[in-house]
Amino acid sequence: ILDEPTTGLDPNQLVEIRNLIKEIGQAKTVMLSTHIMQEVELLCNRVIIINNGKIVTDSSTKVLTELLDDRVFIVEFDKTTTASQLKKLEGIRLAEDQGDGRKWQLTALKEHDIRNTVFKYAVSQEMVVLELRQKDQKLENVFQKLTQKHEA
Numbered sequence: 001i002l003d004e005p006t007t008g009l010d011p012n013q014l015v016e017i018r019n020l021i022k023e024i025g026q027a028k029t030v031m032l033s034t035h036i037m038q039e040v041e042l043l044c045n046r047v048i049i050i051n052n053g054k055i056v057t058d059s060s061t062k063v064l065t066e067l068l069d070d071r072v073f074i075v076e077f078d079k080t081t082t083a084s085q086l087k088k089l090e091g092i093r094l095a096e097d098q099g100d101g102r103k104w105q106l107t108a109l110k111e112h113d114i115r116n117t118v119f120k121y122a123v124s125q126e127m128v129v130l131e132l133r134q135k136d137q138k139l140e141n142v143f144q145k146l147t148q149k150h151e152a
Helices: 011-027 037-043 061-065 083-087 115-124 139-151
Strands: 046-051 054-060 070-077 092-097 103-109 129-135
Touching: 011 037, 037 139, 046 061, 046 139, 054 061, 054 139, 061 139, 070 115, 083 092, 083 103, 115 129
Parallel strands: none
Antiparallel strands: 046 054, 070 103, 070 129, 092 103
């Protein structure tokens, strides 16, 4: 049982302790208590989230990240476009400019795979899609959703 095993470590020590935990975890069960969700994502295959002394979930990290209602995509075009144009596309609820009007973070409900829609839009606007990928949802977002829901 490890309680906050990486707190206060320098970057080299951090890598060493992570590797050690992974190595031990191949043969033994390692229980990790931490509030650092990126540690959980890197080290754990099963997560138990406790809120106010009660277990709110006990599942794999993959299943937990699928609980989120939204899918987030990063898209970059060779030309600029606007949030209002992108939000008109089917399935897109939010379009956030990542700096220059060419790179965007698009949020869609999880049942919408907007990739085909984005490609069709690009063709209709005589643009080239330079990048299009789905962004991994973070366990931190799941933790917030589950613990805030149970506090209400």
